[in-house]
Amino acid sequence: MLSCYEDVLSLTKKLVHTESIVNTEGEQLLAEQLYEMLKSWTYFNEHPEQVRCVQTVNDHIRRSNVLACIRGTKAASARTVILMGHIDTVGIDDFGHLKDKACRPDELKEALADESLPSAIRQQLDSGEWMFGRGVLDMKSGVASNLYLLRYYAEHPEELAGNLVLIAECDEEDSSHGILSALYPLQEWKQQYDFEYVAAINSDLVSPRYEGDENRYVYKGTVGKLLPSFFITGAETHVGACFEGLDPNFIASELTRRINYNPELSDEAYGESTAPPVSLKQMDLKPSYTVQTALAAYVYYNFLVHSWSPKKVLEKLKEQAHLAFDSVLQLFEERYRAYCARSGEPYQEIPWTSRVYTYEEMNELLTRDWGDAYTRHMETYMRELLADTSLDSRMYAARVVEEAWKWMKDKRPAIIIFYSSIYSPRVELTDKTENERNLSLALEQAVAYVQPHYEHPIQIRHFFPYISDMSFVALSDDEESIRSEADNNPAFGQKYSVDYEAIRNLNVPVINVGPYGYDAHKKYERIEMTFSLEIVPNITNQIIRSLLA
Structure with a gap:
């Protein structure tokens, strides 16, 4: 000694x-x-x-x-x-x-x-x-x-x-x-x-x-650590006619209820389990007070992994997002019917269904719909957004997704899943x-x-x-997994970058x-x-x- x-x-x-x-x-x-x-x-x-x-x-x-x-x-x-x-x-x-x-x-x-x-x-x-x-x-x-x-x-x-x-x-x-x-x-x-x-x-x-x-x-x-993030759009309405719209905070709350502290989302390997995910931010994106419901909400979660890849985590959370969306719509319908029975107002069929996209899927859809006009606009927007030094990578990514959403032809409520911070790979x-x-x-x-x-x-x-x-x-993830993380993170290559090839060369x-x-x-x-x-x-x-x- x-x-x-x-x-x-x-x-x-x-x-x-x-x-x-x-x-x-x-x-x-x-x-x-x-x-x-x-x-x-x-x-x-x-x-x-x-x-x-x-x-x-x-x-x-x-x-x-x-x-x-x-x-x-x-x-x-x-x-x-x-x-x-x-x-x-x-x-x-x-x-x-x-x-x-x-x-x-x-x-x-x-x-x-x-x-x-x-x-x-x-x-x-x-x-x-x-x-x-x-x-x-x-x-x-x-x-x-x-x-x-x-x-x-x-x-x-x-x-x-x-x-x-x-x-x-x-x-x-x-x-x-x-x-x-x-x-x-x-x-x-x-x-x-x-x-x-x-x-x-x-x-x-x-x-x-x-x-x-x-x-x-x-x-x-x-x-390993990921920061899966969710941009949630609703259907705006005046609060006096609340059932004519869908509050994105309602969806965000159900999403957090399903994800927070959920041991099914603990990754196990070698008999060791990660701590389950937990919310690090939950907010709507209204800039100030109005009597309208919010157009969009934003939440993100700490997510730890032992064996799951970034691609696997997206798949699991996309499933959770669909479950949360379906649950919200079911509860919305139950409460709307109960309100109609009490108020005497006629019930109208709910026009929404569960819609969930990854950022990569939304990008592909918008590129097909709009071509170079969309990609050039987003490149310019992202470059100009970098000038706002008050935005960390997480809010930068949220703003990029929010801007991309404006190009969606179908504006019905939806959830967009993406990453918004540096990925610390599992080893x-x-x-x-x-x-x-x-x-x-x-x-x-x-x-x-x-x-x-x-x-x-x-x-x-x-x-x-x-x-x-x-x-x-060192890296335990393969190329496809790393690419999935980067392709679903608007902040990658903008607010931060990781030379994964240099890590592989050291390994x-x-x-x-x-x-x-x-x-x-x-x-x-x-x-x-x-x-x-x-x-x-x-x-x-x-x-x-x-x-x-």
Whole structure:
């Protein structure tokens, strides 16, 4: 076992002390500090070309990734392991009056001692075994672990029969500009040094899966995340004649009732299930108050996957949309008949039926109907819409769909399904390739080696359950699935882009070995220091030694 606790603790505090909130100047500041620190090491004085501070591409602000590589001298080998972790954090406003201490773990600990805390948090604080502060868990202690190991092998390259690459990437918390940009220098080093990337080890946070869970987890592969979105049109009417129209909010509400928390929409693989989808936005698109019902509504949902492709998710949600639409029309009819019986008004047959299209299907229909006039109009509209910087990718996509809908000849109520945000692809370790089998075995052996030195059980699971940059170093989806996501996302290639070919060219099996704690993104973010500062770097080191022996 490496005696690394104090060194990783010191590195963690250095990283945490620099406030590096995503989409702020702090990201660039920390990258520059980290770059200067690495350059000061003897190894990089002798090999300055092997440490780089590389600005992100196609980004709206200036920020950079830091990359460094150690070339082992024990034996000539192309085999290369990547250590990866992000240096950005979420904001600190939730710290309230302790905001000025959010990035000062020692000062924060003293201040929290005088606070009224929940009993479990109080016990952890008083134990001295936990560190509090923004970024300690997500995920600067993980980056510190990687830095420690990089420094160790910079001082002992003779112990490596292969190579070690570190990526400290920015912008994981928003749009993954960091890791998507890092793909290119990784490819450059692959060609320059003839690297064969055999494994990537991410060091993102690990938390209990349920209350009372004493296990610590390491993960093979990662969950995928989609943002399926629904543009819902109704039939506008004055509220005094409500049954003459169809409120799109009525349809949206039924859609959310069917999709939210629905375990049938949890994707299961290897005996592990994703959390079911949940609504992240539900709104109508009326710009202001009127006594007319809304013309359209917009909803989108967080959707996690283990094995389902973006195409499969669209198929499942198209079915749910039809069921929701049918249910709404049935309930509408029942209530309309009951109202007519009460009011004495004559009942009129309902003129609507369930209509559901994907964005791709609607585009194909409109292109057939209108040809170049439609496509030229939409190209111009989308380009001009980019000038509105207040629109994120989700509202940008909604506006594009809304504009396309204006070209529909049949304006009866309908649901349009599309994606409106970046897809974080699922990554599955199938053990079908030699590199995957070697990495799985190395992980198992590392856990077995370290477990006797730690009191809590360390368990291996298949899918890291949170969104992370692991999604952008390998692909488990085929070309058709990826194309389905892009073709059904109006924001793709406009508000963001993903070079899937660059990911396929890297395509390295990836696992997560990261710090353990609670309340990432919250005021009481904290790590259990023994696991995070000692066990994590030792597990990671054993994997490195197994793969680069």
